[in-house]
Amino acid sequence: MKILYGIQGTGNGHTTRARIMASALAAEGADVDWVFSGRAPGDYFDMEVFGDYQCFRGLTFVTRHGRVLYPQTFLQSHLSRLYRDIRSLDVSGYDLLLNDFEPITAWAAKRAGLRSIGLSHQAAFQHAIPKRGENTFVRWFMRYFAPVDQAIGLHWHHFNQSILPPLVEPSHYPNECQKGECLVYLPFAHLDDFLPQLKAFPDTRFYVYQQVPEPRNEGHIHIRPFSREGFQADLHRCEGVICSAGFELPSEAIQLGKKLLVQPVIGQMEQQSNALALSQLGYGAVAQVLSEKAIGDWLAMPRQRPVAYPNVAQALARWIVQENAQASGFEALRNELWQAVPEPEVNRYDTSTRPNPTPGAAS
Known part of the structure; x- marks a missing residue:
């Protein structure tokens, strides 16, 4: 399977998730090309696993002192360049686009009719999960910033929605305290x-x-x-x-x-x-x-007990490559993964409203 994988470069979380998927997809024998946008090329680090990856300017939020600056974000967006990059990106020869909230590959795949799957935390916001500060613009932005045929969201709990647990990078370091x-x-x-x-x-x-x-x-x-x-x-x-x-x-x-x-x-x-x-x-x-x-x-607060998430990347890579990412198998994959996740503890940090999570797979 020949896969194009688009990654939003803002922050390091998307890139960390990509590293996890890179190892899992390689183990399944997938042939993957990588595209990153949203960060200056010189600001990426520890990128060896992605081989000869491509970089584009893309879009990213401008922040200062922990606050999003919307006027500056708009002024620095360079929408004409974004449009040119979308039109110039050749996605022919690929069987599938995987996308982690990256707009150039998403819109290029949409123009070319290439099948696309979004795998991101942002995709979870298309479901009924805890939200604060949502409005019409935010809903539109989350859906159309990087549009895909199938959006797979990731979150810390299923909230009885069709989403998956987080991808957590395996580590060779002992977990100490x-x-x-x-x-x-x-x-x-x-x-x-x-x-x-x-x-x-x-x-x-x-x-x-x-x-x-x-x-x-x-x-x-x-x-x-x-x-x-x-x-x-x-x-x-x-x-x-x-x-x-x-x-x-x-x-x-x-x-x-x-x-x-x-x-x-x-x-x-x-x-x-x-x-x-x-x-x-x-x-x-x-x-x-x-x-x-x-x-x-x-x-002064006590520690949280560890939550052992399953190997989501391995299960996803197997579903993508061996089952050709058939939608009919996704719910079975989802239920299998959530069954391995323990129920959240009684809340020790906040006494306000909580979701009503159920252990195991969601009904």
């Missing part, structure tokens, strides 16, 4: 936005990953440039994680049983909704403002 050590990853904020708050807790060692040229230490705060191996080593060793309310890193933290504090990006419906879901499921605490009080309250 060094008390007083925390990983911090806030890619949409500046260091000055949160370092003063972290300095108020000298008994906690914070390992902060940001786009910096070289590592440096400021007492108990250890600032590190992006590094997949270093990041994974610190993630597996730490007691807790402070991060934005994306999807992939919280998924890893949940599976490892790390204490989780998220700060959702202001004005970003997906992150606000993720924060709501984490709170309702009892998987993490939420701080709209990352204050000293919010951090202190969270540090």
